[in-house]
Amino acid sequence: MMEKAKTGALALLVALSLLQSYFLAYSFPSLGARESSEMSYVPTEKMGPEERIENLLFPENMVLHFGGDRHTVLYPDTVAYNQIWEKLQSREFRGFQRIGGQAQDWEQVRSRYGGIELRFGYGVPPELLRKVLRLEEDMLLMEERIARIWIYRIAELDQIRVYLFSADGQTVYESRRADITVSDIHEYISFGARQPMYRTTDGNLYLPEQPLEAMEATATYDMYTPDQLLRNLNFDAGATKSFKDRSGTQIYTDSKRGLQVEQDGRWVRFTNPVAVTDSATQPSDSAYTAVSFVNSHGGWDGLHRLVLAGSTEYGRSVLFQQYYLSRPLLSAPLFRIGAMRLTVQQGVVTDYERSLVTLSGGAAEHTVRYLPGGDELAGRLAQYERRFEVEALYPALRTSQAGDMRVRLTPVWAVRLRDGTQETLASALPAGMEVEPAQAAGADKLPTGGEQDEAGGGAQDGAQDGASADGPDEASGVDAEGGETGDASGTGGADDAADGASGADADSAASGGANAEGADDSAGREAADGADGTPADANSGA
Amino acid sequence: MDWSRAKSVLIISFLVLNIVLGYQLWTDLRDRLDTGGELSQQTLELMQQKDILLLGNVPDKAPELSNLEYRFTTTPGEPERVELETPVESRIIFSEDELRDGLGDIIPELDHYAYDPEISTTDVFVLYWMADGLPMFDVELRLYIQDQQIIAYSQDRVEQVQPDGAMPQQVLSASEALQLLIENTLQPGTVIQEIRLGYHGQMFDSEDQYSAPSWRVLLQDEPLPYYVHGVSAEVSTETEPTSGDTEQDPMGEGRQ
Numbered sequence: 055m056m057e058k059a060k061t062g063a064l065a066l067l068v069a070l071s072l073l074q075s076y077f078l079a080y081s082f083p084s085l086g087a088r089e090s091s092e093m094s095y096v097p098t099e100k101m102g103p104e105e106r107i108e109n110l111l112f113p114e115n116m117v118l119h120f121g122g123d124r125h126t127v128l129y130p131d132t133v134a135y136n137q138i139w140e141k142l143q144s145r146e147f148r149g150f151q152r153i154g155g156q157a158q159d160w161e162q163v164r165s166r167y168g169g170i171e172l173r174f175g176y177g178v179p180p181e182l183l184r185k186v187l188r189l190e191e192d193m194l195l196m197e198e199r200i201a202r203i204w205i206y207r208i209a210e211l212d213q214i215r216v217y218l219f220s221a222d223g224q225t226v227y228e229s230r231r232a233d234i235t236v237s238d239i240h241e242y243i244s245f246g247a248r249q250p251m252y253r254t255t256d257g258n259l260y261l262p263e264q265p266l267e268a269m270e271a272t273a274t275y276d277m278y279t280p281d282q283l284l285r286n287l288n289f290d291a292g293a294t295k296s297f298k299d300r301s302g303t304q305i306y307t308d309s310k311r312g313l314q315v316e317q318d319g320r321w322v323r324f325t326n327p328v329a330v331t332d333s334a335t336q337p338s339d340s341a342y343t344a345v346s347f348v349n350s351h352g353g354w355d356g357l358h359r360l361v362l363a364g365s366t367e368y369g370r371s372v373l374f375q376q377y378y379l380s381r382p383l384l385s386a387p388l389f390r391i392g393a394m395r396l397t398v399q400q401g402v403v404t405d406y407e408r409s410l411v412t413l414s415g416g417a418a419e420h421t422v423r424y425l426p427g428g429d430e431l432a433g434r435l436a437q438y439e440r441r442f443e444v445e446a447l448y449p450a451l452r453t454s455q456a457g458d459m460r461v462r463l464t465p466v467w468a469v470r471l472r473d474g475t476q477e478t479l480a481s482a483l484p485a486g487m488e489v490e491p492a493q494a495a496g497a498d499k500l501p502t503g504g505e506q507d508e509a510g511g512g513a514q515d516g517a518q519d520g521a522s523a524d525g526p527d528e529a530s531g532v533d534a535e536g537g538e539t540g541d542a543s544g545t546g547g548a549d550d551a552a553d554g555a556s557g558a559d560a561d562s563a564a565s566g567g568a569n570a571e572g573a574d575d576s577a578g579r580e581a582a583d584g585a586d587g588t589p590a591d592a593n594s595g596a
Numbered sequence: 597m598d599w600s601r602a603k604s605v606l607i608i609s610f611l612v613l614n615i616v617l618g619y620q621l622w623t624d625l626r627d628r629l630d631t632g633g634e635l636s637q638q639t640l641e642l643m644q645q646k647d648i649l650l651l652g653n654v655p656d657k658a659p660e661l662s663n664l665e666y667r668f669t670t671t672p673g674e675p676e677r678v679e680l681e682t683p684v685e686s687r688i689i690f691s692e693d694e695l696r697d698g699l700g701d702i703i704p705e706l707d708h709y710a711y712d713p714e715i716s717t718t719d720v721f722v723l724y725w726m727a728d729g730l731p732m733f734d735v736e737l738r739l740y741i742q743d744q745q746i747i748a749y750s751q752d753r754v755e756q757v758q759p760d761g762a763m764p765q766q767v768l769s770a771s772e773a774l775q776l777l778i779e780n781t782l783q784p785g786t787v788i789q790e791i792r793l794g795y796h797g798q799m800f801d802s803e804d805q806y807s808a809p810s811w812r813v814l815l816q817d818e819p820l821p822y823y824v825h826g827v828s829a830e831v832s833t834e835t836e837p838t839s840g841d842t843e844q845d846p847m848g849e850g851r852q
Contacts, residue, residue, distance in 0.1 A: 060603040067610035074617035078624070293762055295665060299802030309663055309797035309808035310825050310832065327798055327832040329781050329822050 101278055101286055102353020102412065107345045110360040110374065111186045112139060113172040115448065117260060118246040119206065123165040126249040127260045129449070131357055131380040134245040138170065141242065147203075147216060148190035149231035157226065158217075164257050169206025170242050175446065175470075176363055177201035177221030181338040195227065199337075199362075205232075207239045214239060250427075259447045261435070262427035265483060268449055268465030269379050272456050273418035278352070278410040280304070280315045283322060286351050287313065321390045324351075324406040328399055337362050337369040340398035344372035347403045348394060355412040358394070363474055372396045378413055379420075384450040384468050384476055385409075389461065391453050413461070423465050423482040425449055431467065434480045438469070446470040452478060639775045648778055651816075652714075652790035658769040661809040661826065662759035664727055664795050668752065668803050672734070675750040683745035689721050699739075703749055709737040714790045714814055715821070721746075724794065727757050731794040733812055733823070734805065760806070767793070767826035773811040777822060781831050787816035796823045798832075 116128040116135055128135040163169070177199030180189055187203075189195070199221035207214050214236060216229040252260040284294070289308055296306045304315040311326040341360060348354065357377040362369070374394040376383045383392030390409060397405035426434065435441065447469050456462035467480040635643070635654060643650065670676070680702065688694035689711050700706050709723035710731060716722045721739040724731035732754075740748040770791050782788075790813070797807030809826035820833050 057600060057603070060600065060607060064603055064607050064610065067607060067614055071610055071613050071617060074614065074621055077621055078617065293663065293760070295760065295804075295806045297802060297804035297806075299800055301801075303802075305800050305802055305804075307798060307800065307806050309806045310828060310830055312798050312800060314800070325798060329831040329833045 100353075101282060101351070102355055104349040105345065105354040105358070107182070107341065107360070108185050110345065110358055111178065111182060112359060114175040114359065114446070115173050116246075117171040117173065117252075118243055118249070119164055119167065119169045119171070120243060120247075121166055121168045121209070125164075125252045125254060125260060126246050127252050127262075128246055128249065129380055130359065131377055134249060137245045138242045141238070142172070143186060144188070145232065145234050145238070146188045146190070147218075147229040147232045150190065150192045150194050150218070150227045150229055152194060153217075153226050153228055160257065163204075163206060164254075167206040167208060168239060168243050169204060170239065171205075172203040174201050174203075176361060178360075178362065179337050181336075182341055182360075198225065198227075205234055205239065207236055212236055259435070259444065261431050261447070262425075265424040265427045266449060268381070268423050268425050268482060270421045270423045270465055270482070270485070271379060271418045271451070271463045272460060273378075273413055273463065274460050275411045275413050277320065277412070277459075280306070280313065280319050280322060280410070283324075283352060283410065284313060287311070287324060289313065317388075317390060320411050321409055322407070324403075326402065326404050328402045328404055330399055335369050335398065335400065339401065340369055340372055343398045343401055343403060344374075344396040347396065347406065348374065348408075351406070352394075352408055352410075370397055370399060372398060378451055378463060381449055381451045381463075381465065382468070383463070384452045384466065384478065386453050389453045389455050391461070411461070421485065423485060425465055425467055425482050426480050431480060434467070435469075438479060440471055440477075443471040443473070444469045445472055447479065450476070635771050635774060639771070639778055642778055646778065646782070646784040646786075648782055648784070649787045650774070651787060654774065654791065655770045655793065657793070658767050660764040660766050661730075662762055662764045663797075663806060663808045664732070664757060665760050665804070665806055666727075666732070666735075666754045666757040668735075668754055668805060670751065670753050672752065672799050672801065672805065675736075675738075675752050677740070677748055677750040679748045680746060683742075683747045686721070686739075686741045686744045686746050688746075689739065699746070699749075703737065703751060705753065706737075712792075714792070725752070725754060725757070727795060730809070731792070732757070732807065733794045733796045733810070733821075734799055734807060754805075765827050767809045768811065768824065768829055770811060773824040773829070774813070776824060776829055777813055777831060781822065782815075786818075789814040789816050793826070 112130055115130070116138060118126045118128065120126070128138070174183075178201075179199055180192075180195040183189055183200055184191070195218070198218075200218050201221040201223070202219040204217045204219065205214065214232070214234050216232040216234060218227040218229065220226070250266060251263045253263055254260045284306055289306060289311070294306055294308050296304060299305055299314070306313040306315070311324070314323045314325070316322070341362065345360075354374075355376065358374040359377065359382075361373040361375055363371050363373050372395075374396075376392045376394075378392075385392040391411050391413075392409065394406070394408040396403050396407075425431075435444070435447070438444065447467065450466055450468035451463040452466045452468075454462045454464065465482045466478045468476050469479045470476050635650075642648075684698045688698045695711075696706060708725050710726050711721060711723050712731060719741055721741060723737040723739070724733060725735035725737075726732070735752045735754050737751045738749060739746045740750075770793070774788070774791060777788075792812050792814075794810065794812055795807040796810040796812065797805060799805060811824040811826065813822040813824065815822070823832050824830070825832070
């Protein structure tokens, strides 16, 4: 009896253990192993080339001061600009000290002393600036946004001063131990000596005295397809719906994220709302996030400049301004291209707008056009209805469609307003129009004209080169002595010559190259006339 | 051979084995129940650390759901406010029948909406369009209250509400959603008022919309709720309808 009960109990226990084992193995699948049947992680397709943040950070422009209230402006991706930028990147800025914004009479400094201003638009946090310039780490600067760096030479003392300006203009930091020498400054200035001369009234907006040469281009472009970007952004084809909105925009969404495609697929906007918490985002972190996001989703098309925009959006909004032929692209409503705009929140890109058009591969035709300068431009600016909101004035290229897969890029004067909008101020002068030559800002015009240090001499060498006119690209205005072709871009050299020689101010220098312009023959003859008097001056001076 | 003895030994060893297996099963089962209706010990500890308080219940249902497609017949996000000719007592909101009797003739498709007391305030009652018993958080009917009278309403109206045709997916449990929020998103000192399952999606300036099962988490002293996506567990807050028009953006495009 006992044995029977034991056998039964044993059989029961064996069966029970088998049953429990079965339940453990199959019936209670571990939680969290959620089925993601339709989720497939396709390796993302590579789109455009990648970029490093170092290549996206550079001044919006550089202003060179020659002393005697003469200035010139250098724009990114031009020869002189690149030379100076490269040199400055190897210089060290140390020993910062805060001084009041009014500690110096900046107007006087601007007009009297030779120097260089690097202007960063809305300003760049020092952490980022350190990626491209050797700024000493300093708690003092931590929370700042550096909008300008101004390096100049006090002629009387023969000393260099370096100042960093905060974006609001209220705080100024002096770098007491920067390793920039007097001859560095001379060298930088000499790089810009042949550039057209600019005038300023407020130290912010600089207007060229004469019409500015600019390139018009008609380029073919390529395009990524929205599908490429959809795949790249890992939209799951099985759970993505697409429909059209009221304005005809095609929308793709997986309910959380959305991609809106506008303008025949040329412009896209990706939105991915996240929860907003109060914790502040570091602007530099946003910039890194934005750069790496663009690297993996869409890539870069040519040169871009990083802009950390606005005051309210500062730290969240990141803009990459595209450049073409050294000019920022100003997109027209009907042909949007030229800037990528990202919003970063808590390290996540929540909004990403860009063009799918790529210009870099396309062939282009170029035509020379002129942008109005001098009084004409000043008049346009004065009449501009939002004059008092203008924060910056710069030559840009406006986009418009020019046939199938072709874009026309027309030079314009653009203004940036306080709220961040960019508008066209003035269009280029009519094509083929003859233009007064651009005046050079002049050779080394430091007030201490008697000094002959190395760099100053270098600048004068340049001036003499101009006088001797050894190439059509250089000083062809003076070359009119022997030939008759005039080339606007070279006329600066003539001015150099006149200037360096006579030491006269801008107005008298202007006579040197005044009529030396012209791509056509008649202008060339004028050039000869105008140049007649000048070589003599130049010779006597040299 | 002593069979009797051998059997005893076997019985004892199987007994031990069964106890071990049984314990294992029991803990598994307990975990499963835990994640349904209650927060795990780990989450509770974290809540204590971050001083986060949970007022409402944690729902234990986590059904299988599909995304919803639907179409607005009004402009999303900006419904027209309609004043009532004769104001109605506001207390009728608490009874469906009374509500239908009072406003059923005035507000079209009133039957489709259900009152959400948690997000309603004394000035505005909010009702959501219901889809299979779950509220669609993006489709609202608002009743405006003044002196305990309903004086006006504004209404989002939709049509063709249907599943998107894909396989229904198991949604996160409420406690999992809360755990995520507490771990990653919520600030210390937050008070969680309620968590509720419904449908929510990014809104576009278009008639067609697409929304996914989401947990809505209401916080005290925080007007905008958090949404936890039911499948991907991504967290978002309410957004204005995203329109293609970006001209008012800073750094907008140039105009001629």
